[in-house]
Amino acid sequence: MYRVGFTKMQGAGNDYIYVNTSVFPIRNPEKLAIKWSKYHTGIGSDGLVLIGNSYKADFSMRIFNADGSEAKMCGNASRCVGKYLYDNHLTDKTELLLDTLSGIKLLKLQVVDGKVTYVTVDMGIPESIYIMSEGYAGCMIDMPIMVGKKSFKATAISMGNPHLVIFVDDVDRIELEKVGSMLENNPLFPDRINVEFAQVKNKNSIRMRVWERGSGITQACGTGACATAVAGFMTGRTERISSVNMDGGVLTICWDGETDHVLMTGDAVKVFDGEVEID
Numbered sequence: 001m002y003r004v005g006f007t008k009m010q011g012a013g014n015d016y017i018y019v020n021t022s023v024f025p026i027r028n029p030e031k032l033a034i035k036w037s038k039y040h041t042g043i044g045s046d047g048l049v050l051i052g053n054s055y056k057a058d059f060s061m062r063i064f065n066a067d068g069s070e071a072k073m074c075g076n077a078s079r080c081v082g083k084y085l086y087d088n089h090l091t092d093k094t095e096l097l098l099d100t101l102s103g104i105k106l107l108k109l110q111v112v113d114g115k116v117t118y119v120t121v122d123m124g125i126p127e128s129i130y131i132m133s134e135g136y137a138g139c140m141i142d143m144p145i146m147v148g149k150k151s152f153k154a155t156a157i158s159m160g161n162p163h164l165v166i167f168v169d170d171v172d173r174i175e176l177e178k179v180g181s182m183l184e185n186n187p188l189f190p191d192r193i194n195v196e197f198a199q200v201k202n203k204n205s206i207r208m209r210v211w212e213r214g215s216g217i218t219q220a221c222g223t224g225a226c227a228t229a230v231a232g233f234m235t236g237r238t239e240r241i242s243s244v245n246m247d248g249g250v251l252t253i254c255w256d257g258e259t260d261h262v263l264m265t266g267d268a269v270k271v272f273d274g275e276v277e278i279d
């Protein structure tokens, strides 16, 4: 029996289990993500995040969804990792480089009374996703996509991980559980996809609900908020800066016109520390 210390943290309500693998090395994160993420029989979370060393950056982050699949990037987790490292005195830097499977990200920490409250992450340059199907090859920008008998206009953006953003008149009328799962597994996206339904409130404000690849409905998605803000600007619906309001909180997204980089700012909150036994 081996005891693993973990910290439960959330950013905009997107909650993960964080393990410092320099202290608690883990052999099978895919299996543990599935077991620990379950709310009734595990710890309960949207997935598992591993914090580690890096020879390229200050630290590294790996993210596993609740179904055990590994993603390349997680916006909300990256902010929480910054808080974890600073609040636990593993660094005294307020600007940190984080090594992820989608490249090195710069984190800027806002500290109040010795604790990190907000973090801005340079999420890099967004990319349009190229789609190949029988009748079409190209980027998907406000393109029709069928879900059952309904047609939506969708924009596919990669923020390191893939997102399908659909603007609608009323996000609250979307049957997210049903439609989200169907879109996640649409054959157009062989690696599956995260799905965001968005409603423009005004040129600088968007309401968004998310279905995450590998985790289902979550309270927020950082990369999803970035993809939504990018899709909003690309299709002329919003300006370069917008607040994206999700069920669990708000993120401020700025798509910088000079560098093309997307900057995401939001909270990072510790929920509790715990210990779990594994065989």
Ligand SMILES: N[C@@H](CCC[C@H](N)C(=O)O)C(=O)O
Residues within 6 Å of the ligand: 014, 063, 065, 070, 071, 072, 073, 074, 075, 076, 077, 161, 162, 194, 212, 213, 214, 215, 220, 221, 222, 223, 224
């Ligand atoms: N919640 C995350 C994204 C987590 C990974 C995603 N479900 C995927 O599989 O791509 C975020 O805050 O960005």
